[in-house]
Amino acid sequence: MVGDLRVARYRSVRQRSERLCAPLAPEDHVPQPVVDVSPPKWHLGHTTWFFETMVLVHAVPGYRVFHERYGFIFNSYYESVGERVQRVERGALSRPTVAEILAWRVHVDQAMQTLLGGAMSDELAARVELGLQHEQQHQELLLADAKYILGMNPLAPSYDPNGLGAVDLQTEHLAAHTDQPVWHRWNGGPCDIGHAGEGFAFDNESARHTVHIAPMALRDSLVSNAEYLAFMADGGYQRFELWHSEGWAWLQGLAHRAPLYWQPDPEHPGGWMHYTLQGLMPLAPQAPVSHLSYFEAHAFCQWAGWRLPTEFEWEALADRFDWGQRWEWTESAYLPYPGFSKATGALGEYNGKFMVSQMVLRGASFATPPSHARRSYRNFFHPPLRWQYTGLRPARA
Structure with a gap:
């Protein structure tokens, strides 16, 4: 059996x-x-x-x-x-x-x-x-x-x-934003982070350990296309003060200053289309913005007066909101947890040797296979990359 x-x-x-x-x-x-x-x-x-x-x-x-x-x-x-x-x-x-x-x-x-x-x-x-x-x-x-x-x-x-x-391609751009988003509050204090209990986890999700998280709040909904359009309309891609220096340098090489797959709508001046797995479609205002680099996610939060959460803040509050439509950028560098140990042999090369110069993403995405996501999962990419289904959920004090 x-x-x-x-x-x-x-x-x-x-x-x-x-x-x-x-x-x-x-x-x-x-x-x-x-x-x-x-x-x-x-x-x-x-x-x-x-x-x-x-x-x-x-x-x-x-x-x-x-x-x-x-x-x-x-x-x-x-x-x-x-x-x-x-x-x-x-x-x-x-x-x-x-x-x-x-x-x-x-x-x-x-x-x-x-x-x-x-x-x-x-x-x-x-x-x-x-x-x-x-x-x-x-x-x-x-x-x-x-x-x-x-x-x-x-x-x-x-x-x-x-x-x-x-x-199901219809789920690629489901609406995920409400006019009155809820901010979930963490009142401050210790929180256990990392994989616990039975079931599979990658080695980078261990060892489970305790971190102190200061008081903060995390929004229940992802940033939408409409919100990101407001950032663009206010000169978000032209205002150097919103960007990391490395991000500003990356920005100078972009052919189009917009999220990946966006393009101006030739039939509607000021409007936008974006490429989806169903082909080219009008941009859905209430769908979560997608295919952002870490640099873009950070600049948006600077403009909005918010910030990206740390991966620990995200994990502490993840049971209070729905997640899984987009991989969510965090403000955390991809580093080993205390007590992290690599396996011997070839399997030891799986995660540990990439723990430098990358940022952590949390959650899952439209493209994540069923049953593969969990709260402690740590994805990681270099800051300029955005071909994955990446978005952002803002945090604030």
């Missing part, structure tokens, strides 16, 4: 990746418009490489790898595993084809299901669970990457006009 449940969960996660790619043409699987965006077929291959390299090679005596050179192509950043194609070159490879990668997935899935159906040690079960959570992370990235690939196309095509995929 336990083995059957393991196999069912494994199949469910793996099939979702393929369902996310189902609406895409083979040509959509290849481009890499910018270094931060990986081709969809690379995601399909990399998640398969993870199970083959991190699980099957270790756990199945005599396991035969599908192709001896695929490790070089689909290793992401694991120095201890060996050399690899550089990230910027992932979109330069026409081979292996999508069909060949799908055949590889079948090969690995058959071996994994045999493994999952038998007895497993706790260590091996934990490694498999990490692989599943890893694939769910890549599902979120895959959807955002597909949007960027299609969104940079002058044709502004719809991602899934025939409803073949794994997501």
